Amino acid sequence: AQKITQTQPGMFVQEKEAVTLDCTYDTSDPSYGLFWYKQPSSGEMIFLIYQGSYDQQNATEGRYSLNFQKARKSANLVISASQLGDSAMYFCAMREANTNAGKSTFGDGTTLTVKP
């Protein structure tokens, strides 16, 4: 089974609207971290947001929030008020405490296009 599943290869959103990018994960490790990264066409991956498995509150970073539903093993990224500069590929990733310790496992990514 894939560790990280992103089911949306591509998404479109109108500028200034909100968009949700889906991510589900699979682990039996009780301690893990979930991350979202942005990769513009220039290639450099940029960290956006982090959620720990024991965190009670959903993480927020500016216009980014992570909708963490632990029982469903989902960690969706919500981008509010989309901007043209948000057009990029977005990757969900996980780090586990025991299995694959010290490594990040990535999903296949979602390409987001923001339309003016």
Place this chain on the structure above:
Amino acid sequence: DAMVIQNPRYQVTQFGKPVTLSCSQTLNHNVMYWYQQKSSQAPKLLFHYYDKDFNNEADTPDNFQSRRPNTSFCFLDIRSPGLGDAAMYLCATSRDKGTNEKLFFGSGTQLSVL
């Protein structure tokens, strides 16, 4: 600014001709990673160093080697590049191995094999 720097940005090599990609970091991070990323796919971990400890992924071809002579530098050597090795190579660092450690990436080296 502290950062992860990869050189060169673009590298062209010939089929079978050894090539070395370099990565340096000013973050003083313990862990350095090399990822291979083919067009619009997930980055694939090739290997990582925790300090001087080298960790190879089971499916990383023997054609790929790495060196980390000191904390700041890490090199990826491809001994005999094939056409299938054309890809973006991303270097990343993390402060430590914990589950809360985010990755800091360089801008990548795009490798072409002719």
